[in-house]
Amino acid sequence: MTAQIQPILEAHPDLTERSSADNPAVNCPQGKVLEVLTYLKEEQGFDFLCDLTAIDHLDVEPRFEVVYNLFSTQRHEYIRVVTPCSGVTDPICASVVSLWGTADWHEREAFDLFGIQFDGHPDLRRILMWDSYPYHPLRKDFPLAGIEVDFPSEELMEQTGARVKAAPMAGGPFHASQSGSILDREPRGADESWNEHNEKTESPESTTDIPGDLEEGQ
Amino acid sequence: MTATTDFGYNSKVEGEVIVSRADAVINWVRRHSVWPMPMGLACCAIELMAAGGSRFDISRFGMEVMRFSPRQSDCMIVAGTVTYKMAQVVRRIYDQMAEPKWVVAMGACASSGGMYRSYAALQGVDRIVPVDVYISGCPPRPEALLDGMMQLQEKINREKSLGGVFKNRPVRDLSFQKK
Numbered sequence: 001m002t003a004q005i006q007p008i009l010e011a012h013p014d015l016t017e018r019s020s021a022d023n024p025a026v027n028c029p030q031g032k033v034l035e036v037l038t039y040l041k042e043e044q045g046f047d048f049l050c051d052l053t054a055i056d057h058l059d060v061e062p063r064f065e066v067v068y069n070l071f072s073t074q075r076h077e078y079i080r081v082v083t084p085c086s087g088v089t090d091p092i093c094a095s096v097v098s099l100w101g102t103a104d105w106h107e108r109e110a111f112d113l114f115g116i117q118f119d120g121h122p123d124l125r126r127i128l129m130w131d132s133y134p135y136h137p138l139r140k141d142f143p144l145a146g147i148e149v150d151f152p153s154e155e156l157m158e159q160t161g162a163r164v165k166a167a168p169m170a171g172g173p174f175h176a177s178q179s180g181s182i183l184d185r186e187p188r189g190a191d192e193s194w195n196e197h198n199e200k201t202e203s204p205e206s207t208t209d210i211p212g213d214l215e216e217g218q
Numbered sequence: 219m220t221a222t223t224d225f226g227y228n229s230k231v232e233g234e235v236i237v238s239r240a241d242a243v244i245n246w247v248r249r250h251s252v253w254p255m256p257m258g259l260a261c262c263a264i265e266l267m268a269a270g271g272s273r274f275d276i277s278r279f280g281m282e283v284m285r286f287s288p289r290q291s292d293c294m295i296v297a298g299t300v301t302y303k304m305a306q307v308v309r310r311i312y313d314q315m316a317e318p319k320w321v322v323a324m325g326a327c328a329s330s331g332g333m334y335r336s337y338a339a340l341q342g343v344d345r346i347v348p349v350d351v352y353i354s355g356c357p358p359r360p361e362a363l364l365d366g367m368m369q370l371q372e373k374i375n376r377e378k379s380l381g382g383v384f385k386n387r388p389v390r391d392l393s394f395q396k397k
C-alpha cells in the first residue's frame with residue numbers, strides 16, 4: 001500500500017498514511033485539503049471524484065471528518081483522502097466544487113445530513129430534507145426515530161393537524177440474528193417489551209431524548 | 219311440471235322503463251369506472267404497473283384508465299413510501315381531485331410506514347388523507363391490488379351516492395383526528 005502513495009507523501013509532507021482495509025488512504029490537514037486535492041487531480045491523474053461523504057465520531061476530537069474517494073481513469077487506481085473539519089457543533093470544510101462539479105450535490109448532502117458547512121460552495125442548501133428542517137439526521141446524537149417538528153407545509157398542518165413525529169421504533173432498529181436456524185432468524189428489535197399499545201418505560205439513557213445542543217445554530 | 223318465472227327485463231310488459239334506486243344506479247356507474255391516479259412513490263408502483271398489463275389486466279374491473287392528472291381521476295392509489303417531504307405533494311394532489319374520490323393505500327409503507335421507522339418517512343398516509351382500502355404486502359402482488367380494488371368497489375356500492383350530488387361533500391374526517 002505504502003509504495004503506491006509514497007510519491008504523494010513525499011510531495012506533501014503534511015499528509016500521513018491512514019490505515020485502510022482496501023484502497024490507499026491518507027490523512028490531510030484541513031488547511032491543505034484544497035491544495036492536496038488539486039495536486040492529486042492535476043498531477044497524479046485522480047480525475048474522478050467517486051464519493052464525498054463525512055464521518056461523525058461524536059466524542060472524539062476532531063468530531064467530523066470529510067472523506068474523498070478519488071479514482072484515476074487513466075491508471076485505474078483509487079485513493080481515499082480524509083480531512084478533519086474545524087469546529088465541533090458547526091464544522092467547516094473547504095469546498096471542492098471548483099475541482100469536481102459532482103462535489104456540488106455531494107457537499108449539499110453532507111451539509112444536509114451532517115451539518116458540515118462547505119466554505120466556497122456556490123449553493124449550499126439542503127438536498128434531501130426540507131429547507132426548514134432544524135436538525136442534521138445522520139449525526140450520531142440524532143435519534144433514528146426522529147424528533148417531533150413541524151411539517152414543511154403549514155397548509156398541510158392546518159388541514160390535517162399532523163406533525164412530523166418520532167417514528168414508533170418498538171425496540172428497533174430490527175436485526176436478523178446472524179446465527180442459528182433460519183426459522184428463528186426473523187428480524188427482531190433489541191427491546192420488544194414495548195410497542196404502539198404498551199408505552200415504553202422511560203429510562204435515563206433513552207435514545208429519544210433530545211440532546212440540548214442539537215438545535216442548529218446556522 | 220315446474221313453473222319457470224322470467225326475471226329478465228321484458229320490454230313489452232314494462233314499457234321500456236326500468237325502475238331502480240338512484241343509489242343503485244349511480245353506485246353501479248361509479249364502481250365500474252374508477253379512474254385511478256397512480257401515486258407511484260416506490261417499488262409498489264412496479265406491481266401497480268404489472269396490474270395494468272395483460273397478465274393481470276385491471277381493465278377487467280373498468281379501472282384501466284390511469285390518469286396522471288388529478289383533475290381526471292377519482293381514486294388515488296398511493297403506491298410506495300411517503301416521505302415527509304412528499305406528504306404535502308400527496309395531499310395537494312388529493313385536494314385537486316374532484317369529488318367523489320377515494321384513496322387506496324397500497325403496501326406496507328403507504329399503510330403504516332412499513333419498514334421505514336425513521337425520521338424521514340410518514341408513518342402511514344392515513345395521517346394526511348382519508349384512506350378507504352389498505353392493501354398489505356411489501357410490495358403486494360397484483361392480485362392483492364386487484365382484490366383491494368374489488369373491496370373498494372364493494373365500499374362504493376354501499377355509499378349514499380346522492381349525498382354529495384348537489385353540494386361538495388365535506389372532506390371526510392381523518393381517523394387519527396377523531397381521538
